[in-house]
Amino acid sequence: MLLLGLMHAFPCHPLTLFVNGVACKNPNQVTVDDFSFSGLDKPGNTSNKLGSAVNLVNVEKLPGLNTFGISLARIDYAPYGLNPPHTHPRATEVLVVLEGSLYVGFVTTANKLFAKVLNKGDSFVFPIGLIHFQYNYGTTNAVAFAGLSSQNPGVIRVADALFGTKPPISDDVLMKALMVDQNTVDYIQSQFQ
Template identity: 75%
Template structure:
């Protein structure tokens, strides 16, 4: 079956699953379209004047387009959160398309505000997450299969197949956030000192200094 034929049904399935697990605060009105121009800072995004809301505020196009995976990691994440789709505001969900080249990696990271449900549309992925007792839960999943990454836990996806892969991810937050483990340790501004990193990782400071240089 062509990818395009399964894209819409799979996306709808993941969206309904995300709705059932909505995590962000429930809305107290029909909708609260995000006002990108508001100077009001709240836990979320201020509402756009209802008289200015249009159908386009609830619409996004482009998830059918493959992402550019010609980078060091060989992966590309097209996240549709409240910043791209203002109608998601207060609805407790967002969605992403993830493309993987052969050998492509979505590196170890966390989503501090959301559980992630991943469904493979094409290809083969080795996926996993690490629990707080440092146990790894991992599995190889293929087209039509689903895997869940619990909120806040470090997880990853790796294309260990023989062809490019693509997946759709749904999150139970309008803004799940992403913290890449390597970037959080070695790519901060200002940087964490080599002494702290070396002690935490039980390595020499020359090692931490070299790794830092890869994130500049």
């Protein structure tokens, strides 16, 4: 009976099926540790340019999530810390503020901003694939937890995608798209090296 339950937990064939790029594990090799993760009680290091840290717990850190379509994250924000505009191409996200206050929002495909200040205990949903952000506008640390509707949600940070690519996007493309001059593009690109 235990093996049957484990086969339900890992319902795919380990040699032929990948779910969101992750191979299924042989049910005979599953252990209790595949269903457990420790460390979300520890704050992330926010001493970086953005003043935020994301600890994503996806299928790579918690193999028991494979095929279940969920993951979670702890996000820590220093005062004035930012989780910059980004998108999850494979997941909707629901965020819950545990400590502090955050200004959060997302932009629709019609370029309409939906934004709001969240306080401790408040939640907010970011629809799949839409650009969104969270900003700690306060003078104390903030902490939030997020649930995502994919075992492997992916993340594309907008500024990194435009200015941190290897090889870089053509300056002509960036200048025209952003309606800025060469010096501005050069300056922004220098921040991502």
